[in-house]
Amino acid sequence: MEKKNLTIHLKIWRQENSKAKGRFESYTVKDVNPDMSFLEMLDILNDDLILKDQVPVEFDNDCREGICGMCGIVINGTAHGPRSGTTTCELRMREFSDGDTIVVEPWRARAFPVLKDLVVDRSAFDRIMAKGGFITVRTGSAPEARSILVPKEKADEAMDMAACIGCGACVAACPNASAALFVGAKISHLALLPQGRPEAKRRAEMMIAQMDEELFGACSNHGECEAVCPKEISISSIARMRREFLKAVP
């Protein structure tokens, strides 16, 4: 069966830098192969702009297979676009129809300032991680690996939580721009493992304090984060974060 190529209209957020005022601009991309990825469609738009000596649209992306967490675009109002459980780079144009107009925006959150066009600054996540998103183990000081037993169920659950790619879609989707899913996932990953227990309290306290400092909003259980999470991390992680926090505060 021959697949028909699409004509796609785009309304893309353009903003020169973090201080400039942004605006939407309209573009049309023709001959879009439905097997193409969304970002490959933007590549074609950019090559077209470049040859017209216009400034191409900046967007973050790297691995283009859904694992690095670098990409992140709000597509028609949904972080990472219409398909659940996928990143922007995994999205294929077969999800759209010929003649569609697609609205393309950056993550919008106070803690993620726009740097240019669709690129935002997510360094707040790194600063939260630096406060406690780790197990303190100096290189070389680890015990023999099999001296630490981890029941399969716990290991699997920890892996579910550790699958977070730090893309920030949870923040972009949350009406409060809360980072609770991101922080909850890391706290849960480490709290579920015996190796992570010794500093579980300190970790919860420190990471949550930094999350507040970065001006992420509070979680009010909307569940939008879980709905857009490309790794389908459960909001049970947020419940676990709260339990760990309650244990931590004296």
Place this chain on the structure above:
Amino acid sequence: MTLNSKIPSGPLKDKWDLHRFQMRVVNPANKRKYTVIVVGTGLAGASAAASLAELGYKVKNFCIQDSPRRAHSIGAQGGINAAKNYPNDGDSIWRLFYDTIKGGDYRAREANVYRLAQVSNDIIDQCVAQGVPFAREYGGLFANRSFGGALVSRTFYARGQTGQQLLLGAYSALMRQVGAGTVELYPRHEMVDVVLIDGKARGIITRDIVSGEYQSHLADAVILATGGYGTAYFLSTLAVNSNASAIWRAHKKGALFANPCYVQIHPTCIPRSGDYQSKLTLMSESLRNDGRVWVPKKQGDKRPAAEIPEEERDYYLERKYPTFGNMVPRDVASRNAKDVCDEGRGVGDTGLAVYLDFAEAIGRLGRHTIEERYGNLFEMYKLITDEDAYQVPMRIYPAVHYTMGGLWVDYNLMSTIPGLHVLGEANFSDHGANRLGASALMQGLSDGYFVIPYTIGDYLAGAELKAATAEDDAFKEALSQAQEKDKKLLSIKGSKTVKEYHRDLGDLLWNYVGMGRTEEGLKKALEEIPKLREEFWQNVHVAGSEDSMNKNLEFAGRVADYMELGELMAYDALQRRESCGGHFREESQTPEGEALRDDENFSYVAAWEFNGLDKEWTMHKEPLVFENVTPTQRSYK
């Protein structure tokens, strides 16, 4: 220049121990007086930065991504090897060493590979303590699997995301040091040059990707952990920002480049489907544990897979290699896929694909087990191809995946520029002419956690560095050269985009320096690449300006480098008139069509010295000496 590999004397199994004792140690109180620059935050870079900071060094760590957690080590799927022998199936440090050196087709150093096998067990301990959620059995101990051409189950894995989990472990160790103030982190910074003072690496020039500002950074030693150069081929399984610019610019400053023709072409990738494609997606080769590779026996058989009866299928790997079957090493699997497609037996619209079929495994183990083992890979396949691999066989084809070549380093991981150390895929050291599956993660972490923390101390303790500042002439000069190059790229305003040139170069490399190489093809590449390079500098169109975020300009600089590196890859492939590992010279094969090495004439590392683009590279040979294993013709029959 004579290459001194600095391999310690003594019996193989004692070399690293003796060396650690003989190396100089920097007094703990003095460590904080030394600044070490680490470029890259993948497994090698992040583990090195964290470990050096723990020891007390001042570390500056740079990456091009917005966060160190995104380096492309994250893409590794299948697993990491270690000689733990938990499954009691006969593994040992010696066997891991032997398999790795044999898998590399006897083109790696014995001492390096043995050390790698030795520290493999420490790596697992370290990662587990960090909270890496390796797969476990119900009893709480590890689930291990066999992987990519190994007859023992020595691979540790975390679903299909082992690279991600190991990287997040290293990243967490790094972020702990960032929090402690011992590592200064520079995300969204691209290294554009390395700076030498008195012939020693003393710093780097960077461009701030957000502001476009060029900066000078002074240090006492520089570590490059910037990955491989597979993106020279345009289409590869690498991240689109992965690039060779850091190592290439170091090469032009005097670091020899070793074995650039050794490129690994991975057998299990989703086939190419159109010109718009920006990258190829790898399907972990762990799939070969349960999937069976086949093509129709008849040429041009276009029936759907389900309509081709069993007796008309050719399970060619099982047929040709009864011992290893579908598990033959990557180079062997890739070349065989190319051969059957060249015979006109390829499948899919393009005829450039073979089947990887799970029907038998699903019948034997049940769909649930297959889902548990490979669920995320099957999902990824569906997302890209719109096909359900539980119902129809996957289509796969080889793609560029890893580069075994890289900057030449000695046993201490130092390049030919004193003070410039190179770790992970960026160096050439451990995989010879072909890397085994699940060994890249092992090498990156071995270099970063357990080798460089010792060897850099030995260098610094004896380096006698002269006082310098980031305002010295060497920095100013390198900075202004980098600026001028970018200005030049922006001023050309020609009629083709950077991507078009990149794709043209990629096609040349894939066709002539790909899976099958011939004297004629390589000579053709050596004519075409310089022509293309010249045209690029006359006719490329780069948009935007240098004083703001400009991905187009970043890519232009990288493609300009590939245009030079590509030539060296072809040049190296031409001189190596033997087949070994991933380097298959069609003139040199056994009667059965297997790679035929020529140990008498080519048992050496080819390390190339840059003399300017208008002159030929000079080759320096490091002979490979095998005292503990006897190079044999690899056989996976």
